[in-house]
Amino acid sequence: MKIAHISDSHLGYAQYNLIERKADFFKAFEQAIDRIIESNVDLVIHTGDLFESPQPDMTSLSKAIKQFKKLKEKRIPVVAITGNHDRTLRKGKIPPQKILEDLGLLQLISPYGEKVFGDLYIAGIQFMPGSHLKELSKKIFPEFSENAVKHRFSIFMFHQGIDTYLPYEGAAEMSMSDLPEGFTYYAGGHIHNFIHETKSYFFSYAGVTEFRTVKEAESTSRGFNIIDLEKKSLERIKLENLRDFLSFTIEEGKDENVKLEEITEKASECPIPPIVVIKYLYTEKPFSETTAIKRLKEKALIVRVLQKNISEKETEKLKKTTSIEEIVRNYFKDQRKFVQDLSVELATSSTEHTAEILLKFLEEKTGLKITF
Known part of the structure; x- marks a missing residue:
């Protein structure tokens, strides 16, 4: 049995406006x-983040419908879960995937559940922060x-970051040992890098169909995975003929x-x-607009200059900087411990987790089940 595992398409994302x-993003998904x-x-x-938003614009929804209709015409069923971008938090609201399900274009697992296709059992869980999960x-x-x-x-679908594959502490929603036992294949979304693991589980993250950051362009490939469950x-x-991301470092x-002329030549090719x-690394003078950079902009869709001061003075300043947790606790040192704990959790978590963290805090303090 062959399965296509695709994830993190982020349809509707107008990067850099x-x-x-x-x-x-539409072109990559269609391909x-x-x-x-x-x-x-x-x-x-x-495995989640089909859309950039839980309320995609009509163009994004229409284009998604068109692509899933192509699968339906070929009698290829689709099972989906929602990610942190396209799930809904407000009570009574539905994720955009539910519209696709109502049109008979896919089967949605939300917030968790299971589907059976003959000899194939699929269980899944949508994105949720580690504290809830x-x-x-x-x-x-x-x-x-x-x-x-x-x-x-059997396949287990999830849209959570596993700690082994994240570079910083506190960002993961689960660890590898948290995965349920007994599945043939574990299908992950949320981490944008393509990752394939076979040591403890037959497991992968499908990565992205289009890059959201230059870091992704430097470290992974755009595409999806074909899984043979029997073998x-x-x-x-890998998806091809898409827009290039070019990354360079220039020192003051x-x-x-x-160097800018060389970059312009590569962009022209x-x-x-x-993109x-x-x-730009400098010690004294930050980057300023030049004729060379103007010529480069004529050949690129967009040119972004990220500046970093690497002077000894600036480096020493960074060395003396304490952790975020230390800064937050020191700032709230006169407050009660639960205020400090809540503030640290909010400061060290992604903004997408803010609503859940606050709801959990209120439920624990009031004893009431709160929905909104």
């Missing part, structure tokens, strides 16, 4: 769907594992204009005007 970038159909898969799973998993994961081993093949093998399908006083990111 550019309509061209919004079109790039992915066409390549999936060419691969003759039995089923498609999408920890308690919920104790209740539902044992049942998922029991059902998984009753079927010839427990994975084939990475080291032939800056010459790209079939589509690229150019320049890391």
Whole structure:
């Protein structure tokens, strides 16, 4: 049985407020769907963040419908979960994937649940912060594992970051040991890098269909995964002919204009005007507009200059900087401990977790179940 695992498409994202970038995300997703159909898969799973927002604009929704109709015409079923971008927090609101489900274009697992396709059992859970997932998993994961081993093949879908693959402490929603046992394949979303693991589990993150950051462009590939459940093998399908991300480093006083001319030449060679990111390192004078940079801008879709002061004085200042937790606790040193704890959690978590953290705090303090 062959499965296409796709994730983090972020349809509707107009990066840098550019309509061209919004079109790039659509183009990448359309190419992915066409390549999936060419691969003759039995089923498609999408592990979250199909859309950039839980309330996508009509163009984004219409384009998504068009692509999923192509899969339906080929009788390829789709199972999806929501990610942190396209899930809904407000009571009574539905995620955009529910509209696609109502149109018969996919089957949605939200907030958690299971689907069965003959010999294939699929369990899934939408994005939720680690504090919520920890308690919920104790209740539902044992049942998922029991059902998984009753079927010839099984897939666990999730949209959470696993600590092993994140570079900084406190960012993960779960660890590898938190995954329910007994599944043939573990399908992850949320982390944008393509990651393939076979040591303890047959597992992967499908990565992105289009880059959101230059860091992603430097470290991973745009694409999706084809999974053979019987052979427990994975084939990475890379998307091609998409807009290039070009990244360069320039140091102050080291032939800056010459380097800019070289970058301009490389940008000119790209079939589509690229995104150019320049890391400018300086000790005295920050980067300023020059004729050379103006010529580069004519060849690129956008040029972003990220500046960093690397002087000894600035370096010493950074060395003396304490951690975020220390700064927050010192600032709230005259407050009660629960105020400090709440402030630290908010300061060290992604903004997308803010609502859940505050709701959990209020529920613990009031004893009431709060919805909004």
